[in-house]
Amino acid sequence: MPANFSLKPAWEQAAARLRRDPRALIRLVLGVLVAANVVAAVLLWKPWSASPEQMEQQLAALRQQIRQREASVERLKAIVDKVEKARTQGDEFIDQYFIPRRTASSVIIAELREAAGRAGVKQAEHTFAFEPIEGAEELEMMTISGNYEGSYQNLVQLVNLLDRLPRLVIVDTLTAAPQRTAGALNVNLKMNAFIINRGEGTEAAQAKAEANSS
Numbered sequence: 001m002p003a004n005f006s007l008k009p010a011w012e013q014a015a016a017r018l019r020r021d022p023r024a025l026i027r028l029v030l031g032v033l034v035a036a037n038v039v040a041a042v043l044l045w046k047p048w049s050a051s052p053e054q055m056e057q058q059l060a061a062l063r064q065q066i067r068q069r070e071a072s073v074e075r076l077k078a079i080v081d082k083v084e085k086a087r088t089q090g091d092e093f094i095d096q097y098f099i100p101r102r103t104a105s106s107v108i109i110a111e112l113r114e115a116a117g118r119a120g121v122k123q124a125e126h127t128f129a130f131e132p133i134e135g136a137e138e139l140e141m142m143t144i145s146g147n148y149e150g151s152y153q154n155l156v157q158l159v160n161l162l163d164r165l166p167r168l169v170i171v172d173t174l175t176a177a178p179q180r181t182a183g184a185l186n187v188n189l190k191m192n193a194f195i196i197n198r199g200e201g202t203e204a205a206q207a208k209a210e211a212n213s214s
Contacts, residue, residue: 094139097168098196104128104142108193111165112146119158121150130195140195143172148187149179155187162191169193 099107105128116123124147133139148158155176162169173190 094196098194099167101140101195101197104195108144108167111167115158115161115165116148119150119161120154121148121158123148138197140197142193142195144191144193146189146191148189149184151183152185155185167193
């Protein structure tokens with residue numbers, strides 16, 4: 001009775017094993033790639049045909065490439081350090097001069113009241129409006145319209161004090177009208193302050209969400 005060989009050819013067994021174990025296929029592909037790179041490097045450099053002078057030149061070229069790569073890495077590190085420093089300084093500036101959204105109105109009124117008191121100016125009513133800052137989801141601009149009464153000299157002192165407030169407040173417009181009392185003026189100041197809105201939706205976003213839900 002002739003022998004009955006049930007074993008598959010070696011390549012069929014290998015193919016079946018690769019189908020069962022994808023990791024084996026990955027290792028095979030990586031091995032082929034490594035071998036191809038080695039062959040390409042050998043064909044490129046041809047160490048068997050290179051003279052000592054040529055090999056020294058090739059080594060010097062490789063060292064030069066390494067120095068260039070190291071210089072590029074150092075430049076990238078310097079750029080990253082500058083970006084991180086700028087980001088930190090930007091965050092510190094916002095934390096110092098921008099007002100948290102929840103306390104914005106009370107904080108700015110208190111600071112304006114203190115400035116008016118130091119200038120000898122009477123503070124009247126104020127109104128507020130909030131606008132989103134394009135491209136900055138967490139930031140808003142608060143527009144303050146405030147009325148004040150006082151002499152010309154005192155109002156000038158008030159404007160100077162506004163430039164020294166702990167928060168960033170910019171005087172946009174100033175409108176003055178004389179009172180019946182000699183030397184007294186009614187002044188309307190339109191000012192801009194800036195709001196940081198961490199963890200809360202901006203005024204515009206909240207209004208939009210409410211409109212969409214209604």
